[in-house]
Amino acid sequence: VDVLMAISKQTKNINELVLEEKAKDKIIEYVPHGINTKHFFPIKEDHKDYDKLLNFKSKVLNEKDYDFVLFYNSRNIGRKHTSDSILAYRQFCDLVGKEKAKKCAFILHTQAADQHGTDLKAVREALCDPSYVNVFFSTDKLETAQMNLLYNIADATILLSSNEGWGLALTESLITSTPIIANVTGGMQDQMRFTDEKGKWIKFS
Numbered sequence: 001v002d003v004l005m006a007i008s009k010q011t012k013n014i015n016e017l018v019l020e021e022k023a024k025d026k027i028i029e030y031v032p033h034g035i036n037t038k039h040f041f042p043i044k045e046d047h048k049d050y051d052k053l054l055n056f057k058s059k060v061l062n063e064k065d066y067d068f069v070l071f072y073n074s075r076n077i078g079r080k081h082t083s084d085s086i087l088a089y090r091q092f093c094d095l096v097g098k099e100k101a102k103k104c105a106f107i108l109h110t111q112a113a114d115q116h117g118t119d120l121k122a123v124r125e126a127l128c129d130p131s132y133v134n135v136f137f138s139t140d141k142l143e144t145a146q147m148n149l150l151y152n153i154a155d156a157t158i159l160l161s162s163n164e165g166w167g168l169a170l171t172e173s174l175i176t177s178t179p180i181i182a183n184v185t186g187g188m189q190d191q192m193r194f195t196d197e198k199g200k201w202i203k204f205s
Contacts (some may be wrong), residue, residue: 003027007165008187009077013204015184032190033166035175037142042177043152044175056149060107067103071145071154071178074161076117081160083123086135088160090127098132110151151176160194164188 004026006012016023032071043053062067070089074080086106093101113119126136138150151157157173158181166187170180174191183189193204 001026003029005029005031007031007033009190009202010186013163015132019205032187034167037175040148040151040172040175043149043198044113051066054151056146057153058149060153061136063073064105064131065103066105067100068135069104069154070106070111071150071157071173072106072108072159073150073157073172074110074116074159074167076112076116076120079162079164080117081117081162082108082110082120084160085121085122087127089135089138090133090160093133099133102134105134107136107150107154109142109147114140116171121195144153147172148176151178154178156181158182159188161188167191 002025004012004015006015006028009030012028015028019028043049047053060170070092072082072085074082076082085108089106093104095162097194099193100111107119110120110178111117112121120137127133128135142150151173154173156179157169159167159169160181160183161167162183162185163185164186167182170188173180180191184192196202
């Protein structure tokens with residue numbers, strides 16, 4: 001192998017550390033994910049698709065109006081810690097109080113149950129009081145345009161993986177102008193605007 005293309009800055013750094021002197025004879029480049037901005041983009045009130053967004057939002061949220069919507073878009077597998085996201089949301093609801101929590105919602109676009117993850121409906125039942133903790137599952141396969149609408153519905157996207165090569169849902173969220181909540185690990189940290197003392201995007205050493 002003469003070329004190593006790393007999906008994250010951390011991977012590039014690990015490649016160089018492991019190879020040591022042999023790294024000088026290799027091409028080691030950082031090649032992050034890209035997003036097609038024709039597929040994922042922000043939809044504001046003056047956008048031609050704004051009415052479509054409102055109709056989709058009404059359908060997804062059962063025609064109820066919420067002040068805050070949290071979004072999760074990833075697989076239901078162990079390292080994604082999806083149950084922790086539900087627990088974090090429940091704690092958020094307790095923090096803001098029951099009345100404000102009733103005006104909030106958490107949408108998880110994932111498998112509700114998976115042999116590599118857990119039974120998320122059972123987690124919801126165990127952790128969440130449905131009288132004020134609103135947790136919804138989106139389990140149908142959606143087209144790209146519908147996924148863009150989901151990101152635009154959300155006020156924040158959460159991903160609490162213990163290890164993550166990149167975390168593409170975070171990039172899709174950012175490109176729609178929806179903020180992210182994530183762990184500082186793997187490629188996720190490349191998307192968090194960590195800078196060095198000169199204000200440049202950080203390079204790991």
